[in-house]
Amino acid sequence: MKFSEIFGIGLEQPQLDFVDITPDSDMPLFIDPFAISLKGDAWSELCHQHINHFFQTALDHIRAGRDDSARAMLNGLREPNETCLGLSQGAPAGRGVGGRQAFDLYESLAASQAAQSGLLEELAECDLFVPGIGSDKISDITTNIIRHPLIKYTQEQCALHDIDLQGDYPSGRYWDIDAGAWRHDYVRLPVVAQKRLILVPKYTVRRKMALTSQEFYSQHILNFIQEEEMQRGSPLVRVLRDGTRRPPTKKSLKERFPFSKDFVARFSEEHPEVLNRYKRLYAELEGAQGTLRHEDFDDEFDEVLLAQALAETLLSIPPGNANADRYHKFIMGALEFIFWPNLICPKKEQEIHEGRKRIDIIYTNAAQSGFFWRAHTAHNIASRMIMVECKNYSKDLANPELDQLSGRFAVNRGQLGMLLYRTVENYGRLCARCRDAAQDGRGFMLALGDEQVTEFLNLIADGQRAAIDARLQAMFNELIA
Known part of the structure; x- marks a missing residue:
């Protein structure tokens, strides 16, 4: 059974922000430090700081x-079985770094020409230059550092989905930047069959590492050599009967320049532009920031069927206070499905003003293109966080509901949000109220009723x-018209 099934969350992987693991076996996914380094959200930046600090200190x-x-x-590295990610067969066994393998890692780094020369700068580059270090070890090392x-x-996601945590359990070692040392603590975690579990954001994982x-x-190297x-005019160049010259075959080049990580390191030192071009290529590719598609987590996933099912489910939820929690939970899953990977890391009922106010849902804006990216680039709106209020009312929304959301806005949190509601008799009047708030400097609110959510799902x-x-851009244009 998957994590969501064990704890009765009632949502599928596309509706969840984390990887929906199976506790008794590993999923063939890796945490990629290169993907993390390319992201601009606060959580990824924090993790990148930890990874970079640890690796540079070791070097x-x-x-x-x-x-x-x-x-x-x-030697502080251990086998991270709690995430249930990697290449183990059967029960998670943490095939990465630990014990003797940690010593071997030191030997590999100490003997690496790239490490000694300064060519090796990032943990993600170990797969390129350091013998004996591949995707599984890099992922395991990263997991240790950012534990x-x-x-x-994990604790925030469990709070989001009303999962009771047990503890206190040993956290396992994690890297402390301030102390420059390994630390451990006692923490509350979800537990299945006496096994501690740690959840991983699905936007940090890959099926394979970007840099291999x-x-x-x-x-890249052989193409350059060709x-x-x-x-x-190398003797390896082929000359056809009509005099046409053809590049050497890669087979002949592999015989003359056989693969080894030391060769890759020597070549990269002589031709750093090829390495930089390779890394830049992956930084610019769609999905290079670590974002997998919904179907990458499940080969049998059908986006059309889920969209249709969600549209039907929405209509089955009665408005009113008795079903407020059900509507709230539905909206969390629907927004995850609709706006992934632009809105990530949802938190429920986020407290502000020392607990005097709460925001129903707050998302991190991780968009690097599209509407949510343009909001803070082209329109210069503070939108690092996106606030969401859910109103399962049977009556029309009025100014107090709009004031409640606009009162959550602030420059350091964000001034862009969404007001989710059921239905309204006069949609134009609701939009006019949102426009008034925007023109008065009280933030930008997108009003999304059942009609708009259903429209998105149908699209x-x-x-x-x-x-x-x-469609989002058109709604926003109405606010600033």
Whole structure:
């Protein structure tokens, strides 16, 4: 059974912000530090700071000959079974770093030409240059380093879905930037069959790492060498009967320049522009920031069917206070499905003003294109966080409901939000009230009733998901008209 089934969440993977793990087996997914480094949201930036600090400190010890300090750091790595991610067969066994393997990691880094020369700068580059370190180990190392942010994220997601936490349990070691050392604590976590579980945001995982030595060698290094051999008229260049010159075959180049991570490192030092181009390519590719599609988590997932099912479910929820929690839960899942991966990391009933006010749902704006990205770039609106209020009313919304949402806005939190409601007799009048608030400097509120939510779901069912962005922009244009 998956985590969501065990704890009775009642939502499917596309409606959840975290990877819906199966506690008794590992999912073949990896936490990719390169993907994390490309994201601009606060959580990813915090994790990147931890990863970069740990790795640079370890490299500094190795390059300065402080072997005992380097070994002590790397010996703090353990097998992270709590996330249930990786390549283990059967029950999670943490095939990554721990014990003897941590010592082997030190030996590999200490002997690495790239580490000693300064070529190696990021943990993600270990797969390129350091023998014996691949995707599973890099993912495990990353998990160790960012265990504390992951635990906090797990606790927030459990609060979001009303899951009782048990504890206090040992947290396992995590990297403390301020102390520059490993720390451990006692924390509250979800537990299944006496096994502690840590949830991972689905926007941080990949099916394979972005930077891999084999791909870099085969698709970039050899391509560069082919062009170079052609330009200098190498004997490896093929000449056809009609005199046409053809690049050397990759087979011949592999025989002359056989693959090894040391060769990849030497080549990268001589031609840093090829490495930079390779990393830049992945930074600019769609999905390179670590975002997987819904179907990447489940090969049998049918987006059309889920969109249709959600539209039907919405209509089945009666308005009124008795079903407020049911509507609230539905909206959380629906917004996750509709706006992924632009809105991430939802938190429920976020307290502000020392607990005197609450926001129903608050999302992190992680958009790097589209409406939510344009809001804070083209329109210069503070929108790092997106506030959402849910009103399962059977009556029309009025000024008090709008004032409640606008009262949550602030420059440091954000001034863009969504007001979710059921129905209204005069939609034009509601939009006019939202426009008045915007023109009075009280923030920008998008009013989304059942009609608009159903419209978005129908667009997805019709294969027109991209049209949602244009619809949001049109609604926003009404606010600033």
